[in-house]
Amino acid sequence: MKLEIVNPVDYPQWDEMVLATDDYSFFHSSSWANVLSASYNYKPAYFALIKHGKLLAALPIMEVRSFLTGSRGVSLSFSDYCEPLIEDKEYFKVLLDAVISHGKKSDWKHIELRGGQKFLSGKPESAKYFGHALLLSKNDQELLSGFRDSTRRNIKKAFHAGVETKICTTLQSVGEYYRLHCMTRKRHCLPPQPLDFFRNIYDYIISKNRGFVVLATYDNTTVAGAIYFHFGNRALYKFGASDDAYQHTRANNLVMWEAIRWYAHNGYLTFCFGRSDCDGEGLRQFKKGWGTVERNINYYKYDIGEDKFINTIDAEKSNCTMLLGKMPKPILQLTGQLLYRHMG
Missing domain, CATH: 3.40.630.30 (Gcn5-related N-acetyltransferase (GNAT))
Known part of the structure; x- marks a missing residue:
């Protein structure tokens, strides 16, 4: 068993290995990785423990680099949820530690997890959904x-x-x-x-x-x-x-x-x-x-600088929404074209 950083876009067995796990979803697929990387130039970095062709654990990450919102790792961008594909809690710790170490070396501001509550009991959530x-x-x-x-x-x-x-x-x-x-x-x-x-x-x-x-x-x-x-x-x-x-x-x-x-x-x-x-x-x-x-569905944010999970609130969200609502449709479309890659 070894820890690998996998890009599912060019890893032929990825989907087959994912489908053999219990908690897989469409968001874990190579198809979704292709869409995100092709659309927004995100770099897939899927942290995985693989043994004899079997996926024992995986924590998918998209590396987002933005001059507006900073660099970060997101599991996964524009995904409703993305549970870590992990059964053993010890494997989760191994992969999370590896992601944090990678993030520090890559100058990320933080790491976002869109799922993982069964491994993060007691940690503050950054967002909650149904x-x-x-x-x-x-x-x-x-x-x-x-x-x-x-x-x-x-x-x-x-x-x-x-x-x-x-x-x-x-x-x-x-x-x-x-x-x-x-x-x-x-x-x-x-x-x-x-x-x-x-x-x-x-x-x-x-x-x-x-x-x-x-x-x-x-x-x-x-x-x-x-x-x-x-x-x-x-x-x-x-x-x-x-x-x-x-x-x-x-x-x-x-x-x-x-x-x-x-x-x-x-x-x-x-x-x-x-x-x-x-x-x-x-x-x-x-x-x-x-x-x-x-x-x-709980989201979590790990602040690299503070070295801990933090609770965040989307301040001024309502004011921003009101401003966007007043834009003509062509301007709103241009805004999306320019800004979405910075929002993932």
Whole structure:
């Protein structure tokens, strides 16, 4: 057994080794590493203990170098969660110590972990979220019976209103989704991710049969869409967007139902709805309405200079959001293109 710093982008056995672990997710895959490194020029440094071709432990890190926000190691950038792939607590200590040592030599300001609470009990959290996951069944009625009445009604409402959904795997469908994505981010006073990020999602995920787009049309207009990823037998809802003018059609519900049915019928076992902010009660209730199991997702930040885990608060977040919300959509898109690589 030896400790290696692996780049999954050029490590042929990486995905196979990851899929043999218990806590794997799509975010551990080489596909996601490819998207992050190609989109933002991050350097993958996945700390791993490997023995005879078996992955005993892994702590994935993306090295982010920014003149605006400083250099740091993140596990993993733009990922809802990324649990360390570790069963033995002693292995976690070995890998974390190695990451800290590497960070000191590389002049990182800090290390961010998006998961790992079972190893970090008693340490201060830097952020808290909710996660929601649905256990899948191949039987539609069994799935529907676990949904809230309101969720089932909204699916029926969309269907009877004439909303139509389609699963797509073309670059054109990604572009159509991106149009809705920019509208939705503007509505929430947030810059959209760069278009190149979504093109890389197509190149490294969708075109490789690890994801797809679901688009909903109403009266010959695309009114809602979502992007889904899959890895092993686990599915993930990553991005969703819609035209608010057609919110009354409940197209978002039919989009989600189309994806859930596809994954259930194709043998996937779990469907993850991603993370939700603790103060986002509306989104939280939407996800709970699908019969999901809720869990806590904790993030941690290790300050290299102070040599300890610290608690952080996003000061002035609301003021910044208000300012972004007043920007015209083209300026907001340019802001995202310029700033996202510094935010990971």
